[in-house]
Amino acid sequence: MSKCDGVLAMGRTVKNGKKWCNGCKRYRRVKQFTPRMKRGRLVLRARCQECEQEAGRAYNKTQAHKDAKRRYYGNHPEQFRKEYVSRLAKEFDMTGEELERWLAMHSRKGCEICGVLASVQRGRWKKRLHLDHDEIAKRLCGALCNPCNLGLGHFLHNPQLLRKAAEYVERTRP
Ligand SMILES: [Zn+2]
Numbered sequence: 001m002s003k004c005d006g007v008l009a010m011g012r013t014v015k016n017g018k019k020w021c022n023g024c025k026r027y028r029r030v031k032q033f034t035p036r037m038k039r040g041r042l043v044l045r046a047r048c049q050e051c052e053q054e055a056g057r058a059y060n061k062t063q064a065h066k067d068a069k070r071r072y073y074g075n076h077p078e079q080f081r082k083e084y085v086s087r088l089a090k091e092f093d094m095t096g097e098e099l100e101r102w103l104a105m106h107s108r109k110g111c112e113i114c115g116v117l118a119s120v121q122r123g124r125w126k127k128r129l130h131l132d133h134d135e136i137a138k139r140l141c142g143a144l145c146n147p148c149n150l151g152l153g154h155f156l157h158n159p160q161l162l163r164k165a166a167e168y169v170e171r172t173r174p
Pocket residue numbers: 021022023024025047048049050051
């Protein structure tokens with residue numbers, strides 16, 4: 001492993017501050033690679049930002065791929081659950097067990113604000129609560145129902161505004 005700008009990358013793929021991109025098959029400056037958390041430390045992605053974006057766009061476009069995936073996961077709910085948990089655990093730098101405990105605790109507890117156990121979306125009951133997370137710190141905050149989550153978003157997650165909103169409601173609708 002060699003160190004570049006505080007981010008660890010596999011030594012064999014980094015040369016003179018440049019890293020090999022698995023997408024466009026050339027060396028590019030390490031700045032052009034997005035770091036991600038892997039088992040508690042930052043590592044650079046295998047493809048440069050441009051290649052990551054392009055791959056993402058191309059992938060999202062194929063409806064056939066989406067349909068096939070939906071069919072597959074519909075027939076394999078345990079597999080869906082397994083991949084969902086491991087994807088989330090990776091994203092928030094937790095072990096699978098830590099995440100399972102977190103999910104079990106929050107599904108018992110329900111929405112952190114109103115306590116509802118499931119949320120309504122587009123007129124249908126949605127089984128899962130929204131996992132509220134801190135984008136920057138990559139940390140799970142709590143589980144919220146859809147209306148509470150949207151509410152917080154409308155108030156920009158600003159505690160001062162939220163307090164003022166509560167005071168306003170108390171004052172005008174006692
Ligand atoms: Zn590339």
